[in-house]
Amino acid sequence: MSGFFDTKIDYLRGVGPQKAALINKELNIFTYGELIQHYPFRYEDRTKFYKIREITEDLENVQVIAKIRSIETIGEGRRKRLVAHIFDDTGEMELTWFKGLQWVVKKLVIGVPFVFYGKPNRYGRKFSIAHPEMEPLSQVQEEKSFFQPVYSTTEKLRARFLDSKGISKIMEGLIQACYPQIQETLPIDILHRFNLIPKRDALRQIHFPENPELLKRARFRLKFEEFFFVQLRLLKLKLTRTEKSHGQVLNQTELLTKFYKEHLPFQLTEAQKRVVREAYGDMKSGKQMNRLIQGDVGSGKTMVAFICILIAISSGAQACLMAPTEILANQHYEGLKEYADLMGLNIALLTGSTKKSTRKVIHEMLLSGDLHIIIGTHALLEDVVQFRNLGLAIVDEQHRFGVAQRAKLWAKNENFYPHVLVMTATPIPRTLAMTLYGDLDISVIDELPAGRKPIQTVHRYDKDRLKVFGFMRKQILEGRQVYVVYPLIQESETLDLKNLMDGYESICRAFPEFPVSIVHGDMKPSDKDFEMQRFVKGETKIMVATTVIEVGVNVPNASVMIVENAERFGLSQLHQLRGRVGRGADQSYCILMTKYELSKDSRVRLDTMVRTNNGFEIADVDLKLRGPGDLMGTQQSGIADLMIADLSKDAPILTLARDAAEQLLQEDPELVRPEHAMVLRQIKAQKKHEINWSRIS
């Protein structure tokens, strides 16, 4: 299918080099193949006419047949507008124009029936359409489609007559030129089994549907196909690995038994036990483990990690744990060192700010095998970091690392790929997990340690700040500590930083009696670390920070999380932040501060946070609000490239597609059978277009 579909759109009838250049730039579309995937985002039924009385505000666009009663111009100069009063036998409404008035006036004829079309807005009791499409009824030609495609376009394209209609025209030519060239991409038995229409018909129907039924089937077919190939690729990856990559057998548990007997500080939850069993099952299997541990914040992933580390070391291997930030690596180091010391194991920390001399020692000790555990950041990925026998690599907070980085870890052991355990606190809905991490096995810690009190979350407006300060003081006097978090985004960094500093100062003024820490991205890592440690040790009572503390930091005594400008945070981020408290036995609180005026989406986010502590429920709302393309990690998986399927709505199709892909690989793992040739061809064609797919971020 490739050759022909790689043709530049310049060669398409009605396009030409100038328009092509504009489309390249505005829509990032260069070839026939890309253009044909510019699917309509909705369809309009232009066979339907509304009576004026039937119009409601939630209608997207309406088409009415009406006569003009009168025309007037209102206002002066640039604010001048033209208003036409129209009516049918059920009521009256208005049409408004702000531009091109002279031209419009010429077209309007009083007392003659017109077809008007556009988005109705309510003004008082009347509806009005701004800049409607219009045509005298007598000149309206029979519409050939029930479903007129609506394409996304841009201001610049519109100015060059490439509005939705213009694009539709081009598309007509494209489909005509392409139709005979479109090859089937799915095996015939899958088409039959799932009652799918052929690819070429699907493409034609998606752009120019003949009827609702065919449109539905076209959409189904194309969504199915998208999911199918994503799943196939992930499953193939997994297959290759489980077939080809032997894993070191790590089946010894002496250290673990000793730890359980002598040092385990609490009872493991049932969920933790289950996940440990699952990981242990992998590690002793002789196949490489590639397991994702999903667990809400505070579910105790670190302990599970440490237990796996003990298994690895008992069996004569080394272990590493990689975290996305220095603060987090530090924290893991401090936490695990305590246990490692009890067990007489050697552990070290390696980050960007580790001194050269220390580094050298660490490198040597890793090579000799004297160092059992290494904790660190990306610095661990450097080629100079070599192990005597790395058996287990743990990656915390996966979403910050790419697939390719995970792969780099594999190369750290020449004899066996190390077992890989990925831990994430970003709860993702099952559908997304399946797609994002389809190449991993998944374990879920779906239980919090006993005795945790659910965090109480409230939403407060900025004007209530004094009351909030009062609450903070009370908590601190009771021995607790408090986080105050500010947003920091790249685009408005200076402003945000000022905001943070102002906030810090006002807190210092309001609480002269308490020591206050501050941590933000502009500080030297060593300073950050120093401040963080002061807070961890309880020397400071309030931690003013940007989202650098978002992931993983663990201070059980902190019981209040205040989020400033909470409306600017995404849901998953808010949930992560809230997860920094509620880690001890005390009642914890999360206070979301916002200005008074909020967008609809912000309200939904805040209400969701107040309503529930359940990370999966929150992730679901998040997925619905933002769409999956925005969720972290999607970039690396190719999911962001979905053209038509929608993870938040099409989960059932995803499941079918995944089953189909699984079955296909069972029957023909290498896809060598002639009846599957098209599948292989399609995978290759996609690969060619996805050079960036596994780019290291």
Ligand code: ADP
């Ligand atoms: P996360 O899953 O967010 O990484 P942590 O591993 O940091 O969570 O654990 C959060 C807190 O819960 C830590 O203070 C840890 O010591 C504690 N913890 C973990 N497991 C248990 C358990 N089974 N019972 C009681 N406390 C636990």
Ligand code: MG
């Ligand atoms: Mg953690």
